[in-house]
Amino acid sequence: xxxxxxxxxxxxxxxxxxxxxxxxxxxxxxxxxxxxxxxxxxxxxxxxxxxxxxxxxxxxxxxxxxxxxxxxxxxxxxxxxxxxxxxxxxxxxxxxxxxxxxxxxxxxxxxxxxxxxxxxxxxxxxxxxxxxxxxxxxxxxxxxxxxxxxxxxxxxxxxxxxxxxxxxxxxxxxxxxxxxxxxxxxxxxxxxxxxxxxxxxxxxxxxxxxxxxxxxxxxxxxxxxxxxxxxxxxxxxxx
Numbered sequence: 001x002x003x004x005x006x007x008x009x010x011x012x013x014x015x016x017x018x019x020x021x022x023x024x025x026x027x028x029x030x031x032x033x034x035x036x037x038x039x040x041x042x043x044x045x046x047x048x049x050x051x052x053x054x055x056x057x058x059x060x061x062x063x064x065x066x067x068x069x070x071x072x073x074x075x076x077x078x079x080x081x082x083x084x085x086x087x088x089x090x091x092x093x094x095x096x097x098x099x100x101x102x103x104x105x106x107x108x109x110x111x112x113x114x115x116x117x118x119x120x121x122x123x124x125x126x127x128x129x130x131x132x133x134x135x136x137x138x139x140x141x142x143x144x145x146x147x148x149x150x151x152x153x154x155x156x157x158x159x160x161x162x163x164x165x166x167x168x169x170x171x172x173x174x175x176x177x178x179x180x181x182x183x184x185x186x187x188x189x190x191x192x193x194x195x196x197x198x199x200x201x202x203x204x205x206x207x208x209x210x211x212x213x214x215x216x217x218x219x220x221x222x223x224x225x226x227x228x229x230x231x232x233x234x235x236x237x238x239x
Contacts, residue, residue, distance in 0.1 A: 002053035006045035009059050020108045058084040062093050077208040082115050095228050096200045132167040149191040181230045186215045186223050194230045
């Protein structure tokens with residue numbers, strides 16, 4: 001059963017979040033009990049990060065929240081963080097970061113309800129695989145294993161966490177196969193899996209494994225729009 005942790009500096013806000021989310025979980029369990037016979041999630045405020053699937057996070061300032069989130073992702077890149085913003089400007093400032101959801105402290109119930117709805121939809125996503133024609137033959141790769149694709153002198157390399165494959169297909173063919181919104185052409189030579197983007201800057205992006213990839217100047221506006229749309233829609237179902 002997925003565990004939802006809590007990491008909030010403001011005690012009053014923490015109590016309010018815990019109370020609100022507990023009520024939403026009870027409501028959710030009542031709706032799903034007849035179908036599944038059990039609740040889908042459990043709220044454990046002090047749960048260890050390595051045991052949690054999601055984390056409700058808030059710090060006194062947006063920048064401190066982002067710093068804490070980046071520190072957590074460095075060690076637990078798959079943890080879905082729900083950032084609770086205190087100001088409207090903080091919501092927009094959070095867009096470049098791959099938060100699972102952004103909630104507003106002044107609209108907790110509807111925003112946390114939306115977060116729980118997304119958790120429910122993504123609880124058991126079907127795995128997505130893609131087949132590439134590689135030198136050794138047809139190779140199937142799970143979508144989330146792909147970090148990015150690189151074109152280098154007519155050779156297309158598929159960079160994954162543990163290994164790299166070479167395919168005879170063109171980058172354009174791969175782009176059509178993988179499709180939006182999960183993948184974005186950030187440069188004529190690079191097609192990036194947005195699931196692994198940890199930070200976006202004007203001339204480059206950083207993946208959750210620490211790699212840096214440059215963005216073409218003329219492509220940046222479209223890359224920014226596509227990344228913002230991706231994290232709003234939270235298209236993490238594309239495994």
